[in-house]
Amino acid sequence: MSLARAGAIMVKDLMSAVLLLGSYSFFLSLVWASQGAVDVAFVEAVVGAGLATVLFLLTLFGTAPKDTRLQRPPPSLITLIIFPLLGVLLLYAAKDLPGFGDPNSPASLHISPTYLEQSYQDTLTPNVVTSVLMDYRSLDTMIETVVIFTAGIACALLLRRQA
Amino acid sequence: MIRPHDSIIVQTLGRFLVPVVQIFGLYVLFFGQYGPGGGFVGGVILGTGMILSVLIFGHSGSRGQIAKKVLHADGVGMLIYAGVGGLCMIGGGEFLNYANLEIPGLETASRRSLGIVLTQIGVAIDVAVTAVSIVFSLSAEEVIEDSINV
Numbered sequence: 001m002s003l004a005r006a007g008a009i010m011v012k013d014l015m016s017a018v019l020l021l022g023s024y025s026f027f028l029s030l031v032w033a034s035q036g037a038v039d040v041a042f043v044e045a046v047v048g049a050g051l052a053t054v055l056f057l058l059t060l061f062g063t064a065p066k067d068t069r070l071q072r073p074p075p076s077l078i079t080l081i082i083f084p085l086l087g088v089l090l091l092y093a094a095k096d097l098p099g100f101g102d103p104n105s106p107a108s109l110h111i112s113p114t115y116l117e118q119s120y121q122d123t124l125t126p127n128v129v130t131s132v133l134m135d136y137r138s139l140d141t142m143i144e145t146v147v148i149f150t151a152g153i154a155c156a157l158l159l160r161r162q163a
Numbered sequence: 164m165i166r167p168h169d170s171i172i173v174q175t176l177g178r179f180l181v182p183v184v185q186i187f188g189l190y191v192l193f194f195g196q197y198g199p200g201g202g203f204v205g206g207v208i209l210g211t212g213m214i215l216s217v218l219i220f221g222h223s224g225s226r227g228q229i230a231k232k233v234l235h236a237d238g239v240g241m242l243i244y245a246g247v248g249g250l251c252m253i254g255g256g257e258f259l260n261y262a263n264l265e266i267p268g269l270e271t272a273s274r275r276s277l278g279i280v281l282t283q284i285g286v287a288i289d290v291a292v293t294a295v296s297i298v299f300s301l302s303a304e305e306v307i308e309d310s311i312n313v
Binding site: 123145 | 191195196198199200201202203207208211214218237238240241245248258259261272273275276278279282283285286292293296297298299300301302
């Protein structure tokens with residue numbers, strides 16, 4: 001997976017970068033599925049590997065062919081110093097995170113047990129993810145839909161040249 | 164402007180695949196309550212099916228015309244979602260509290276289940292139309308070049 005990711009950054013040809021990015025999304029969805037987050041894996045596979053790849057390719061076909069080769073300046077000295085430091089700092093902080101599936105972690109103590117126990121009686125929906133997303137957190141999802149709607153309108157206004 | 168693809172293999176496979184993709188999208192949309200899936204993924208799959216038909220049969224094909232007509236539905240998904248919320252308020256509860264949907268002969272739990280289905284349909288329509296509209300706006304630029312060249 002990191003091979004595909006590094007390849008997508010390193011490769012000079014934009015077409016192969018797009019395809020490598022799609023395969024990276026696919027591997028990432030396999031990772032989500034193996035962690036038990038099937039809904040997230042589904043979205044990652046459909047949107048990341050499918051739709052985003054198609055949109056990138058259409059953008060590539062829309063631009064001039066001479067733009068498909070990348071000119072990249074070498075990274076500056078500050079970048080080379082700051083980013084490894086940031087990585088070390090993040091790894092140091094990740095040591096204090098609770099373990100995967102830890103029943104005593106704050107995330108699984110606060111309100112998750114209520115959702116897991118009550119959601120079927122409340123909503124007659126076996127999939128807890130759906131009931132949390134569409135019922136308990138419905139206002140969130142509505143505003144997310146507004147965001148997608150706005151993105152579509154903005155794309156249509158910016159990209160469509162004909163009156 | 165996307166023209167129809169020349170290859171007969173692509174045409175035949177597309178004619179077979181597009182309905183399968185659409186039906187799978189509907190399945191994902193309505194079985195989001197029982198398995199993985201839901202409004203967002205279902206909408207993306209529905210939109211991808213339409214994008215596939217546009218890519219294979221071109222803008223001017225009959226399926227491309229259907230996809231172009233679908234663009235007029237922009238905002239209907241939002242309207243359904245917010246409308247369900249408004250119906251809940253009319254029923255005397257909070258915004259988007261599906262237990263207040265005024266449908267006779269239903270338990271509170273099945274009302275909430277119905278509310279989830281309705282809002283998921285709203286999300287799916289919105290996402291599908293947005294995906295198709297982005298593809299149309301990305302590929303519309305070449306129309307002008309063609310018209311200039313002609």
